[in-house]
Amino acid sequence: xxxxxxxxxxxxxxxxxxxxxxxxxxxxxxxxxxxxxxxxxxxxxxxxxxxxxxxxxxxxxxxxxxxxxxxxxxxxxxxxxxxxxxxxxxxxxxxxxxxxxxxxxxxxxxxxxxxxxxxxxxxxxxxxxxxxxxxxxxxxxxxxxxxxxxxxxxxxxxxxxxxxxxxxxxxxxxxxxxxxxxxxxxxxxxxxxxxxxxxxxxxxxxxxxxxxxxxxxxxxxxxxxxxxxxxxxxxxxxxxxxxxxxxxxxxxxxxxxxxxxxxxxxxxxxx
Numbered sequence: 584x585x586x587x588x589x590x591x592x593x594x595x596x597x598x599x600x601x602x603x604x605x606x607x608x609x610x611x612x613x614x615x616x617x618x619x620x621x622x623x624x625x626x627x628x629x630x631x632x633x634x635x636x637x638x639x640x641x642x643x644x645x646x647x648x649x650x651x652x653x654x655x656x657x658x659x660x661x662x663x664x665x666x667x668x669x670x671x672x673x674x675x676x677x678x679x680x681x682x683x684x685x686x687x688x689x690x691x692x693x694x695x696x697x698x699x700x701x702x703x704x705x706x707x708x709x710x711x712x713x714x715x716x717x718x719x720x721x722x723x724x725x726x727x728x729x730x731x732x733x734x735x736x737x738x739x740x741x742x743x744x745x746x747x748x749x750x751x752x753x754x755x756x757x758x759x760x761x762x763x764x765x766x767x768x769x770x771x772x773x774x775x776x777x778x779x780x781x782x783x784x785x786x787x788x789x790x791x792x793x794x795x796x797x798x799x800x801x802x803x804x805x806x807x808x809x810x811x812x813x814x815x816x817x818x819x820x821x822x823x824x825x826x827x828x829x830x831x832x833x834x835x836x837x838x839x840x841x842x843x844x845x846x847x848x849x850x851x852x853x854x
Contacts, residue, residue, distance in 0.1 A: 609623060609624045610622065610623045610624070611638075613637050613638055613640070613641035614641050614644055614645060615637055615640045615641060615644065615701040615702075616640070616644060616700070616701060616702055616703030617700040617701050617703075620637050620701075622637060622638070632681055632682070633677070633680065633681060633695070633698050636677075636680070636698045636701065637698075637701055639680070640698075640701045640702055643702075648732070648735070648736070649702070651732070652672065652732050653668055653669055653672060655728055655731070655732065656668050656672060656728065657717075657720040657721075657724045657725055657728050658671065658716060658717070658719070658720060659719065659720075666708050666712050666716075667705070669702070669703050669704055670704050670705060670706060670707075670708050671708055671712065671713060671716045673699060673702040673703070673704040673707075674689060674692065674704070674707050674708040674712075674713050675713055675716075676702070677692050677695070677698060677699070677702075677707070678692060678713075686710040686713055686714045687710055688710075689707070689708075689709070689710040689713055690709075690710060692707045693707045693709075695707065730792065733791075733792075734791075737784070737789060737791060738821070740784065740787070740789070741817070741821035741822075742820075742821065744824045745784055745785070745786075745823050745824060746784070746785035746786070746823055746824055746825060746826075746827055747782060747783070747784065747785070747791075747823035747825075747826050747827065748782070748783040748784075748785045748827050748828070749780075749781075749782060749783075749803070749806070749810065749826060749827065749828035749829075749832055750780075750781050750783065750828070750829075751778055751779065751780050751781070751801055751803075751806065752778070752779045752781065753767065753768055753769070753770065753776050753777075753778060753779075753798070753801065754776055754777040754778070754779055754795075755768065755770060755771050755774050755775075755776050756774070756775045756776055756777060756798075757774075760775075760777075762777065762795075762796065762797035762798070763775035763776070763777065763797075763798065764776075764797050764798045764799050765798060765799065766778070766797070766798035766799030766800070766801055767798075767799075767801045768798065775798055776798035777795050777796070777797070777798055778795070778796050778797070778798060778800055778801045778805075779793050779794070779795050780793065780794045780795075780796065780805070780806035780809065780810070781793045781794075782810065782813060785827065791813075792813050794806060794809040794810075802831055803828065803829070803831035803832045804831070
C-alpha cells in the first residue's frame with residue numbers, strides 16, 4: 584500500500600519461442616559443478632522431466648545462490664559417516680523439481696547418474712536420510728534460513744509498484760500428520776486437512792511466503808499475526824501499493840492497522 588509510486592510494466596507481453604528470432608543458435612554452453620556442458624536442442628528427441636536441469640544449475644552457480652544456500656544451512660553433522668550437506672539439499676532440490684510430494688518418491692531419483700554430479704553431489708541420498716536430516720535443527724532456525732534465501736530472489740522486484748494478494752488453500756491429508764484436524768474442507772468434508780495461508784505478488788503469481796496451520800484455522804484472523812510480522816519486515820519503500828484478499832481480511836483490526844500505515848506513509852516521522 585505504498586504511495587507515490589509510478590505504475591510501470593515490469594515484463595513485456597508474451598514470450599519469444601526458442602528459435603523464433605532470426606539467426607538464433609540452437610546450441611548453448613552452461614557452467615555446472617561438473618564442468619562446462621554444451622547443449623544442443625533436438626526437437627525430435629524425447630524430453631525427460633529433468634531435461635532442463637543443466638540450464639537451471641548454470642543459473643544457480645553463476646548467481647551464487649546455491650553456494651550461499653549451502654554455506655548458510657543450519658545442518659551440523661559431527662559423525663564422520665554423516666552425509667554431506669550438498670547431498671542432502673541436492674536430493675531435496677531434485678525431488679522438488681521432479682514434482683514429488685512424498686519422501687518415498689525420492690527412491691525414483693537414485694538411478695539418475697547425470698544430474699547429481701551437475702549439482703556437485705556424490706550421490707542421491709535415501710528417503711530415510713532426507714527425512715531425518717533436519718531433526719537436529721530447530722524449526723525457528725530452519726525457517727529463518729529458508730525465508731532469508733527466498734527473499735533474496737525477489738527483493739529487487741519490490742522496487743516497482745506491486746499488489747499483494749492474500750489467499751488460503753485447503754490441503755487434504757491422509758494418514759497421521761501434525762495438526763491434521765477437521766475443519767472447513769469444501770472438496771472432501773470430514774477429512775483432516777491443513778490450511779496454507781499464502782502471500783503472493785499479483786500478476787507474476789510469485790509466492791512470497793506461506794504459513795501452514797491446522798485445518799480448523801482457515802479464518803484470516805489466524806493468518807494475520809504471521810502476515811503482519813512479514814509485512815513489518817519489509818522496508819517502507821518496498822511495501823505493496825495495496826493489499827487484496829477475501830472478505831475476512833476486512834476485519835476491524837486489519838482496517839485499523841491499515842489506517843495507521845497510511846498515516847505513517849503520508850506523514851513519516853522526523854528524526
